[in-house]
Every structure is written in C-alpha cells, then in structure tokens.
Amino acid sequence: MTALDPALSASSDRPGGRIRLPSAVTLWFVVGMLIAPFLFLYMPVRLLAVSRQACRDGGTAILAWAPAVLAVSSCLVALRWVFLYVCSFLQYRRNEQSCRSRNGPWPLVSILVPAYNEGKTVVDSLRSLLRQDYPSYEIVFVDDGSTDDTLTLARTLEGDHGRCRLRVFHKPNGGKSSALNYAFLRSVGELVLCMDADSRLESDCLRWMVGPLADPAVVAVAGQVRVRNRRNLTTRLQALEYLLGNGAVRMSQSLFGSVLVVAGALGLFRRGALEEVFLRNGRGPVGAETAHTPGPWEHDTLAEDFDLSLTLLSLGGRVVYQPRAVSQTEAPAEPLALISQRYRWMRGTIQALRKYAHRLRRDPARRHARPLAWVCASYVYDLILQPLLMACTITALAVSILHGQSAASAGWFLLGFGALNATLGAFYVAMHRDRASLLHVLPFYDIYQNILLPSATAIAIIDEFRHAGMRWR
Helix, strand or coil, rough: EEECHHHHCCCEEEEECEEECCHHHHHHHHHHHHHHHHHHHHHHHHHHHHHHHHHHHHCCCHHHHHHHHHHHHHHHHHHHHHHHHHHHHHHHHHHHHHHCCCCCCCCCCCCCEECCCCCCCCCHHHHHHHHCCCCEEEEEEEHHHHHCCHHHHCCCCCCEEECCEEEEEEECCCCHHHHHHHHCCCCCEEEEEEEECEECCCHHHHHHHHHHHHHCCCCEEEEEEEECCCCCCHHHHHHHHHHHHHHHHHHHHHHHHHHHCCCCCCEEEEEEHHHHHHHHCCCCCCCCCCCCCCCCCCCCCCCCHHHHHHHHHHHCCCEEEEEEEEEEEECCCCCCHHHHHHHHHHHHHHHHHHHHHHHHHHEEEEEEHHHHHHHHHHHHHHHHHHHHHHHHHHHHHHHHHHCHHHHHHHHHHHHHHHHHHHHHHHHHHHHCCCCCHHHHHHHHHHHHHHHHHHHHHHHHHHHHHCCCCCCCC
C-alpha cells in the first residue's frame, strides 16, 4: 500500500473536497415530485371519466376501454418512476455527503485491460490510464489474439511511468472472460479494476472508485459509463439511455447495495471477493495456459460482467454505484450495429439469469432478498410487463386518436409523459454533470426505447430459447 501523497490532495471537485449539493438536482427533484400527483391522480381520473362517459353514450367497447387502459398504464409507469426517482435522489445525497478524505493508505490497484483488434483506440485508452491521479497502481494489458496492430501499439507504452507500471501480454484468442482471467492471474493489486480497451477514464476516476470500498461490506463498485462519440442521433440516444439507466436504475439499486450489473467498461473489485468467486464456482486448474484461461470470469455466457455481479451479490456482498467515476466509451454509430450489440447483451443477460436461478435452486443460502427482489423487479418488468404495457398503450392511443370523442384523453396522456421525460432527463443530466444539449433528442427517445431496442430483445429471446448458435469473439 502507498500512503496518500499531499501533492495529490483533493480539490473541491474530488473525493477529498467539500461537496455542495448542486441546486439544479434539488430543483428538478422538486419539479418531478410536483408532476407525480398529475400522473398518479389527475390524469388517471380524467381518463376514467372519459371511459365512463363513452359507456353512458353507448360507445363501442373498444372506445370505452381505451382511456381506461391509458389510465392503468399511467399509474403503473408513474409508480415505478416515483420509486426509482426517490431512491436515486436519496442515494445521490448519500454519495455527496460522504465525500471526505480517505483515512489511512490508498490500496494498490491493478487495472486489467483485455483487448481484441482495438488498434484504433488502444493508445488513447492506455494514455488515459497513465494520467490517473492516484498514488500507486499497475496496468495489466492482455492482447487476446488480435489480428491487427493492437499488440505492437500497446508495447510502445510498456514500462514504468512513475506511479504506474504498464505490462503487456499476448495470448491465443479465447474471449474477453479468458483475457480478464489471464490478466487477473498476473496482477498483484489488493483492488482490481476492469475496463474495455476502447474506453478512456477521466483522470480522477480511480480515486472516486476506491472511495466506497472504505465500507468493508462493499465488494465491488460500478462506475458511470458515458458515450463519447455523440455524433449522430443514434449515438446521442444511447448517451441519453446510459444516463437514464445509470441515474434511475443503478443509483436506486446502489441505495440497497444491490447494483445488478458492474459494466465491463468500468468496474472495481476486491481481490479477495474475486478469489472467493473462483473458489466457489471455478472450473479448471488455476494458471492453465489455454485459450480459455480459468478464473472468476466464466466464459459460458455472453455477459460475463452481469454473471460476475450476480455471483458477488449471491455470496452476500454489497455492490454500489459511483457516478463521479467516469469512463468514456465508444457506442455503435449505426442502427444495425446497435441492434447487433443489444442482441448479444440480451442473450448474455438471459444466460446469466438462467445460471443465477440454477445456483439459487442448488444452494438456498445464496437467496439474499435484496438482489433477488431487484432481479425480479427489473427483468420481469423489462422482459414481460413493459412490452405488454407498451402494446396495450399504443393500441389505446391509436383508438383514442382515431375517435374524436376521446382524442383529448390521448392528448393529456402524451402531455403527461412528455413532461415526465423532460423532467427525468433534466434531473439525471444535473445529477451526472452531463451536457444539457443531450436533452434535444428527448422527442425521439420513446421510439428508440420502446420500438428499436425491443426488436433486438425479441430476436435474442427467440434465438436463446431455440438454442441458436452464436460465434464467440
């Protein structure tokens, strides 16, 4: 371990500084809570009144039921939104109020960087790591059988760099999980940070990530993944999606110590927790020099980050989210590339959930209530309730718009959720200190979130349950 260097003392915008709650966050939280009664009470009551009036006037059944469906939809969405909204705000306040100087030494951190054909981005990524404002750390870079110049470029930066040492390794292609295990077996840090080779960390990222581990119950920390290539509508929508997902879901889960996904682009783990995972679940001899190197990351799913996060939670550890630690990542710039990415993610998610369910059946001691409740609340809603709710809502809106008698109800419904989207966007932009210009794509967000992405989800679900083959990287 290395003691904190006085030259690296935190400023007002670092973990050691005194943080004041930005007024914009509180302002937008208050605005959101003022909108909540409109979504919960006024709009459903108005829609139900339209439904009753249609029944009294002898309207068709579908015309009478359409406003009622919209009323139920608004209540369900508002209930989920208010819960996530309040929880994320409470966790934000907790994060800001706990930003104080770390007492004692700063642990050595090993940064694991697996790479496959990342020649275009690897140099910038490694340079961002060499600029980290942290007393002592090492970088273990593993080229996983690249066919381009990734290895050659990485070796130009190999060596000692003051507080940091960069080591570069090469192995046969075996996939991301294998490369992570290979790097893990060659690292020595008490803490282990994982990132993608096309990501770039902000200079204070390590300090922010290490802070929450002052709590001995915390075994992993998820950082904020932010889209950097915001060049067109597709990438800007992804940037907004990441922002809302991080803000609403991860912040809320963090309040309970149950963040379900520590994304591969930025995650910090205790070495002891990773070793326990491998001892409990490991397959194959430690240190085996094969393409599929064994270790805590398993290669039998396409979502090794989600699989590992669920395993840590099932072993009783707490996993939290730190929004001040930022990793800038490259997002797919074309719709087809985006759908392909989400197809892989969803198949991996289903695989990891099946493994999780199997382990809970096999070992009842792993059935911890909080992560299990979040798994059910998140994925039952995402995979089952949300598609059904959206289908009913679109049908009801279409009926309302086609019949002038209830067109006003559709207008109120759209107005309410337009205000909801704008408030959520502004709230989480302020919370994550992102750019307000990102809100310009809000009018397209519902189409993106409820039509484009579910298409990839539907294909992934069908292919996973018919056991369609998929090429590993």
